[in-house]
Every structure is written in structure tokens, then in C-alpha cells.
Amino acid sequence: MDLSFSSEQEILRKSVAEFLSKECSYEKVKEIEESAEGYSPKLWKKIAQLGWLEIILPEEFGGFGDPFINLIIIMEEIGKAAFPSPFFSTVVQSGLTILEGGSTAQKKDLLGKIVDGKLLMALAQYEQEASYLETGINLSAKLSGDDYILNGTKMFVIDANIADKLIVAAREDKGITLFLVDAGAKGIKCTKMPTIGMDNNCEVIFDNVKVSKADLIGEPGNGWKILQKAEAKIIVAKCGEMVGGCKASLDMTAAYAKERKQYGVPIGLFQVIQHYMSNMLLAYDTSVNYLYKVAWMIDENEDVTKEASALKAQVNEKYKFISERGVQIHGGVGTSREFDIGLFYRRAKAYEYVAGDSDYHYEKIAAALM
């Protein structure tokens, strides 16, 4: 047993952290949040050059064969910086789904373009009913000659407004099937929805959208299996980002509690603040250690269905808790746009829904145990 990071991993973490603190201050984050694109194409180009987007690329496709833990390191630093970018939608959600279910040609082509920073992608799974389950997927795909015709509406598609291609989960005769669709295809209408995360959550309407039979990811009917397999890894990666947000909230709140004075002393001297903060640290430490345990299990090729669900439910609740206490301890300024703790308070709620909320994951755990 050796729970330390390798020196390469330490260097990776440091380089990501340094880049983000130099290039994307919290001021910049707020500016990006307020833009229609919701990301910075300039920064995206830079992180592509730095090689971040290669992190999931297997050696056979020209990658370095990084362990899964390295992706978590990047996600954690992205979370600390509250960095708004299509990294999650493109590299994590779409990249991992392609790796799970795509053909060799698709992997080569799509992952290659992603790595070069030339392709943004989004995963379109949820619909109006907002179900995380297979039964929630009802967008129809009807075969007509050599094409499929897609009809229906996808909701909460992250980064659909900037994506070049979409992975669309649709209901075909054989069951759930994944389609690779050009975001600019005729009949697609994409509308960004205002959210607490000030992110790119979109409604995407498919009105007789034509997709070639060749543009399937996996076989007809095995889309749900692919989504489920990719989901565990997507969850763990998202939890990396969320745990990073926990850490940033904790650190900035501790710093504030040491500096802010009332009654002539730092508020961090008061036991009530100390106890809030010790609960926050406990929430963080239990989360971060479990995060790396589950990430390590993925590197060991173990089945992590139950553990990924436990991790997501844990991190959902703890991120909300830590950031909520963070705002409270900051007092009035914590509620302002000017201060940064609010970035994390809003993200904690927004990310709660990503790849399953706590109730969904509690049920998955219960199903596995009973």
C-alpha cells in the first residue's frame, strides 16, 4: 500500500494549478460565465497545446496511457479554479463514451480531433421528464433507407451550444442506440437555458434530423449498456472536479476566518466557527480519500458501480454542505457576486445533477446491496 502520488503526478497537478491560477482568475471565471459561449476558445487552444486533452487517450491511439487517476488530478484542479470549459462535456462525457462504445475508426478520428482542440462534443441523454433511467430516453430514431430520422427533445445537454458534434441517445426498434450527430445538422434547434451554474445547459430539439446509418456508436440497442459503463468513470471524474471545489471553498473560508475580525478577534477563534469548519474538513477528507480509492479501483479494472454511486452521493452532499457553510462563515460578503465563495455554492447545486443526483445513487447502492 502506497497512498502517495508519483512525482509525475505531482508535476501534473502543479502545472495544471499554475496554468489556471495564471490564466483564469476567479474574475476571469465570472467574465466567462457571463458570456454566451460560456468558455474561452483562447484558453481551450492553450490547454490543448499543453496536452490536457490527451489525458484519456490510450497508447494505441498515440496517447501516453495515463492512469485514470491522472484525469482526476486535472479535474480536481479544474474544480479548485472553477474553470468553465468544455473539458467535462468533450473529454470526459463524450471521450469516455466513445472509448467505451466507439469503433476503432471513430476513436481514432474523434479522439484525435478532440486532442488537437479541434472538436467539441456534447452528450445528449436526458429529456423533459428529467429521468436518469433508461425509461427516460424516448427521442425516436426511425430507419428510413440508409438514414435514421431523429425526432424529439433533449434537455440539460451540457455545451450543446458550442459543440460540433453530439452523441444522442435515442430509442430505436432494438432499444436505446447512440447516434453521432453534427450539431449543425438540419432540423436541430439548440437553446441555452439559464442555470444556477451559469453553465451551458441546453435544450436541443430534433425535428426530422437525418443521421447516416454509419454514424452509430456501438450497435443498435446497446446504447444503454455503453452509457452505463461510461457513467461510472464519468461520475468519478466529475467528483474529482467537485472535490476540488470543496477544497477551494474550505481553504478560502479558513483564510477568511483567520483574517476577519469581530469583537476584536478573528472569527476563527470562536468555537462555533471552529466546529463548523472541522465538520467541513471532515466532509472534505472523507470525500477526497474515497475519490482516489475509487479512481484507483478503476485503474485496477474493478467493477465500481456501487462505489461510484457511493462517491457521487457523498460528494453531492458534502460539496453542498461545505460551500453552504463557506458562504455562511463569510457572512454578508459571501452572498455577493464580488466574493468568490458564491462560485462554489452555485456549482455545488449545479453539479449535484450531473450524472445522477443523490436519490438516484442511493437507489443504485440499495439495489446492489439488496
Add this chain to the structure above:
Amino acid sequence: MDFKLTEKQKALKREFDQFFEEVMKDAPPEYGRGGLEGVYATPEGFEFHLQVSKKLGEKGWLSRAWPKECGGEGAPLIEQLLFNESRESHRAPGVDLFGHGMFAPTLIIAANDEQKERLLTPLAKGKVSYCQGWSEPDSGSDLASLQTTAIKDGDNYIINGQKIWTTGGHRAECMFLLARTNPEEKRGKGLSVFHLRMDLPGITVRPILYMDGKHLYNEVFFKDVKIPAKDLIGTENEGWKLTRDTMNFERSGVGFFVEGREDLKELVDYVKTTKRNGKYLAEDPIIRQKIAKLFIDLEVGYTLAYKIAWLQGKGGLSFAASAASEAKVFGSELAERIANYATEIMGLYGQLSDSKWAPMNGSMVESYQFCMGITVAAGSSEIQRNIIAWTGLGLPRF
């Protein structure tokens, strides 16, 4: 990063598991589900504890982690973790929380050679039992304010005062005592650590019954109790520092989480086999959610325990001090949640203790009561939270 155990560690764990599985076949009914209640509440339970202790002593397992110069093997801390994990998951006794858990590390740090030979050897062999003489009626969390005195008188010390919440004081052969050797000094200054026998003239032990009527705790009164000066451990008046320095034993709290796992297994069996309103309890969405939440807490707590042990083994004590407090708070409060959820899930049956009708042999209703002792004892959750804020986050001390 690698969470795997080595083959040697796995083999060791199997050896521990086999031993405890075998040993527990002889547990008398009075021992119940073990823990402090099992060991101290009945003479039969205590006798069983002593038997197991001797067996562990014969194997050399009580002192494996001690340094070689103190008669141990200098075994790595992670092996101590595996031992504790195995023992606690079997709910086995044999390790004296006070003697092996607290006093032995003190002796290792501070005892002279004569004391090491005289006091550590019986501990290593499992032939002696201890209780802890720290808390006083007016000195609980604020332990440094304690008032029991030990005044030097020629070759002796004369002890006067009172200790309280002395777990097992009615059964233990010896005590390790923290007393004021310099009454002129206040707080942490002027305190010293002693070894003494509980059968000395002038010592009176009175029971304090727990809320369920069981006898675990005691008050211990000292009236002109004379002990030889050779039983002072370490330097006179430096006892406070010594009590702070004895943290280099395994403090991961792994026991909370492995015991909790056993509880959860039994609870899952119970809900899968018990029907209410025509349905198995396991089909109830509220019950499913409670069980999922306990599973998560046990997972993250167990992982934290391993991290603490690993850090402690590496000598990362400053992190480990905060994290060990975290594990204690989290583990002890989790035990409360487990007992509360379990007894809620059981409905009316949740209140039954010693009855053929009691689910899980009444263990959960027992735990519901006893777990309150754990969030208070050995540094209450509130004191632990102060320590976490100070050492883990650098918030100012008051």
C-alpha cells in the same frame, strides 16, 4: 497510488482472522457483542477477555508493534492496523484499551529500563489489566485542571483525591494515574504519571451504573495512598507532555468502520427477511435510502482510516493528529446513526433488548445507549472538533 496489500500483509490478515474466528467460539453468552460492555460488565466477560489476552500474549501479538528494545518486533503500523481490523471485525477482546492502548506507549517513550522490564513484560504477555486515572469530577474536557495530588514523601508518593468515569476500575489490577506532584503549579505544569496497584490500602472504588444499569464506570477515591517513588513514569512534573506524546500508536479508528460493516450486514439480512404490511422491509424506499447512506459512511470512513494509518506509518503525525480526531468524531457519531437507523427500521421491535423477539439480538438498542458514551469518552466530539480546527485548519487556539 496503490491501495493493495502485499502478499505478506494479506497472509498476516488471514492468520489474524483465523485466530479470532477460533477464539470467539469460546465466548460466553455474557460477553454479548463485546466492546467495553462485553469486557467489563460481567465477571464472565472479563474472564474471557483475560483468557484471550493471554493467548495473544503467547503469540507475541500484543507487543508486535513495540520497538525491539522494548521486547517487541517493531512491526510496521500498517500491520497493527490489520490486527486491529481483524480483532474488531470479530468483536474479539484481549487487547486492553488502557493497558495496551494507552499505558504501554507511555512506558515505551518514558519508562526506565527497570520499569520496562517490570511493567511492559506483563503487558506483553497479557497477564495484567489496567484502568485509566485521568478524569475528575471537575476536570473532564479540561483535564489539565485536575486536582488529585501525589506528594513526594521520602521514597514514596502519597496520593489524595478522586478520579471518575474509571472504566473497568472495579476489575482492573492496576491503574495508570495522572496526578499533581506540584500543587503550586496550575494546569499542565506540575503533573506526573504513575503506575499503581488497585488493591492498595486507601483506594475505594464505587460503581457508576450506565443508563442501562450495566456496571462499567467507577469513581475511585484515594485517601493517603502510598506508592513507591519507583512507580513514577518519566520525569516528575512532566506528565502532561507525556500524555500528549503517546499518540504514535494506531489511531485510525478502523474498528468503528469494520464493526459498522458487520452491523450493516446483519441489518441488510434483517430487512430482506422481515415483512411488514405485506412487503419486505427491503422494498421500502425510505429504508433503502437509509441503508445506502450507512453504506456510504462506512465506505468513506474505512478509507479514511487506512489513509490515517498509512500517514502515521510514514511519520506524518501532524496530519494524522487532526485526521485521527476526525476518524474518532466520524466513527463514534456514525455508530449513533447506525443504531438510530436500525432501531427506526425495526419499528416497535427496535426497543427490545434481552428478548427472543429482539431483532439482531437486541444489539442495536444496546448500541443506541452505549454509543453515547463513546462520543463523550476519550475526548468528546466537541473537544475533537476543536483539535481538528486547530491542527487541521490552523484556526487560532483559545
